[in-house]
Amino acid sequence: MNLEDIRENYKKFDDWKIEKLATEEADSLRPEVVDILKSEIKKRNLNHSLINSVDSLTKKITDKDLNQYYEILKNHPCPKCKSKKQKINATFVGQVISIFVITNYDKSIRIACSDCLDIMHKKANIKSLLLGWWGIPWGPINTIRSLIFNFNMKKYNRTESQNEILVDFIIDNVGIMERAKTEPEKLTDFIIRINNTI
Ligand SMILES: [Zn+2]
Structure with missing residues (x-):
């Protein structure tokens, strides 16, 4: 597909598709296509934070960025109970x-x-104890495995030191984290989507 075709295609995309490309997929686009995406965001007058998201995805993340995103995420209201009383953590x-x-x-x-x-x-x-154990032979084996796994993973729920699962999440989602600076509710929506996947 040549650039003109791509430009025409981008014109037809809905806003949500442009937003998704800008915050989640810009790092997989060729530099010329990134320019098309940016000009489409400007033309539609979408939130300028989307341009920053594209930039954050297409450059190498620095330690300074990472620390900044980490603080933003740690202090974000809980997407589940909406409270800000406790810091955010990540686990499996x-x-x-x-x-x-x-x-x-x-x-x-x-x-x-x-x-x-x-x-x-x-x-x-x-x-797992209600619905997992009875499948033979893997039900009981995997139920026990999952109970042990969850027991070990619980330490991440309240970790005071740097939570490496949270760091990996940030590195995978810098576009979303950049956008959270001006549109924090988008980060909430994104985490709710992540938390609801099995
Ligand atoms: Zn909560």
């Missing part, structure tokens, strides 16, 4: 569900305040 939650002979064992990232992360681990354990 394991959960086992058996359906007939198939046992699914999933581990997924969760981002929230300490109390909400504790509840997520507890709920996943209860769910």
Whole structure:
């Protein structure tokens, strides 16, 4: 596809698609296409923070950026309970569900305040014990594995030192983090989406 075709295509995209490209996918675009994306954002008068998001995705992240994003995320209101009383942390939650002979064992990232992360681990354990254990043979084996996994992961819920899961999340989502500086509610929406994936 030549650049003119791409330009025409971008004109037809809905705003949400342009926003998604700017905050999540700009790093996979060729430099000429990045310019097309930026001019489309300007032409539509979309929030200028989207241009900053594109820039943050297409340059190398510095330690200064990382520390700044880390502070923003740590002090963000909890996307689950909306409270700002506790700092934000990230962890992984394991959960086992058996359906007939198939046992699914999933581990997924969760981002929230300490109390909400504790509840997520507890709920996943209860769910595994109710719905996961009975699939033979992997149900009981993976249920025990997931209980041990969640027990070990709980330390991240209240960690005082740097949470490496949170750091990895930031590195994977710099476009979203940059946008959070001026539109924090977009970060909340994004985390809710992440927390709801299995
Ligand atoms: Zn919370």
